Amino acid sequence: MAHLVAVAxxxxxLVPIFLSNRGKELQALREAFAAANYEVLRQLGNRMKGVGNxxxxxxxxxLGEHIVAGADARDAALLETTISGYAGYLxxxxxxxxx
Amino acid sequence: xxxxxxxxxxxxxxxxxxxxxxxxxxxxxxLSLIDFGNEERLQNFIGQFPEQRLWDxxxxxxxxxxxxxxxxxxxxxxxxxxxxxxxxxxxAYLSEERLAARAPLGKTPAETVILIVEDDxxxxxxxxxxxxxxxxxxxxxxxxxxxxRSLRERMPDLLLLDVMLPDGDGFEILAKLRWHPAxxxxxxxxxxxxxxxxxxxxxxxxxxxxxxxKPYSKRILADVVRRVLRP
Numbered sequence: 356m357a358h359l360v361a362v363a364x365x366x367x368x369l370v371p372i373f374l375s376n377r378g379k380e381l382q383a384l385r386e387a388f389a390a391a392n393y394e395v396l397r398q399l400g401n402r403m404k405g406v407g408n409x410x411x412x413x414x415x416x417x418l419g420e421h422i423v424a425g426a427d428a429r430d431a432a433l434l435e436t437t438i439s440g441y442a443g444y445l446x447x448x449x450x451x452x453x454x
Numbered sequence: 455x456x457x458x459x460x461x462x463x464x465x466x467x468x469x470x471x472x473x474x475x476x477x478x479x480x481x482x483x484x485l486s487l488i489d490f491g492n493e494e495r496l497q498n499f500i501g502q503f504p505e506q507r508l509w510d511x512x513x514x515x516x517x518x519x520x521x522x523x524x525x526x527x528x529x530x531x532x533x534x535x536x537x538x539x540x541x542x543x544x545x546a547y548l549s550e551e552r553l554a555a556r557a558p559l560g561k562t563p564a565e566t567v568i569l570i571v572e573d574d575x576x577x578x579x580x581x582x583x584x585x586x587x588x589x590x591x592x593x594x595x596x597x598x599x600x601x602x603r604s605l606r607e608r609m610p611d612l613l614l615l616d617v618m619l620p621d622g623d624g625f626e627i628l629a630k631l632r633w634h635p636a637x638x639x640x641x642x643x644x645x646x647x648x649x650x651x652x653x654x655x656x657x658x659x660x661x662x663x664x665x666x667x668k669p670y671s672k673r674i675l676a677d678v679v680r681r682v683l684r685p
Contacts, residue, residue: 402574
């Protein structure tokens with residue numbers, strides 16, 4: 356499924372690095388989930404919460420909130436669903452730039 | 455809200471006087487209220503208008519040049535109250551006490567060095583871009599240790615300090631800097647996801663000149679920096 360995101364044009368040169376970092380973040384989430392490391396999951400979720408919106412990726416901030424909630428509640432089902440949703444979101448991203 | 459700290463521009467007047475249906479009715483109505491300076495009507499209107507939408511609309515109108523802020527003498531009650539309320543709606547807060555006690559910086563933006571302390575590379579890149587776009591010179595530190603090294607090397611004109619650093623708590627760092635005579639007057643703005651009122655009050659009481667919650671807009675960041683520096 357395609358996820359279309361319009362990002363401010365002045366962020367154009369930052370977005371490739373930003374998305375590369377999100378890929379690394381996804382891998383870190385999977386590893387922390389596999390290890391049931393809820394503290395790391397909470398930290399990663401908080402980072403997603405903080406960084407998604409400012410770059411124009413609101414969905415990343417929302418998924419971060421779910422990760423934090425899942426980590427706080429130690430809710431493995433919510434975490435698994437959210438991490439899977441994050442992977443799907445990143446793989447379907449189509450970014451355009453607006454002035 | 456203390457209402458008319460905006461004035462209508464020439465472009466705003468043309469929009470107001472035109473019959474162009476492309477001018478939104480909200481714009482037209484706000485332009486007419488601002489133009490006539492009818493504070494009572496504007497306050498009544500504000501009472502009926504969803505607050506955030508009003509501010510978004512005024513911001514849009516300012517950005518496209520239909521209205522401009524009225525330049526009141528700095529430090530007047532109306533100006534500081536309006537500024538404080540406008541900023542707080544966007545998650546930014548100022549210590550008027552510290553601002554009032556400081557002389558204007560007296561440097562151009564290009565001569566002004568802002569040190570950003572932020573551990574997250576994406577947040578740092580974004581803050582760096584926003585501050586640079588506002589015309590300031592930027593230095594960066596990724597943690598408490600490099601912050602201290604950077605401060606010893608060259609005093610910045612303003613410090614933008616993330617509260618959650620891997621090797622230190624921003625509130626504690628702020629408190630320690632305020633105890634040090636060399637850094638007591640250094641303008642410091644906290645930049646953080648912590649938006650709990652207790653955290654905001656704590657930061658300002660510890661001696662922050664400003665407090666900005668993430669996410670923030672480039673306009674808010676530039677506005678807070680400009681007000682704290684008092685150029």
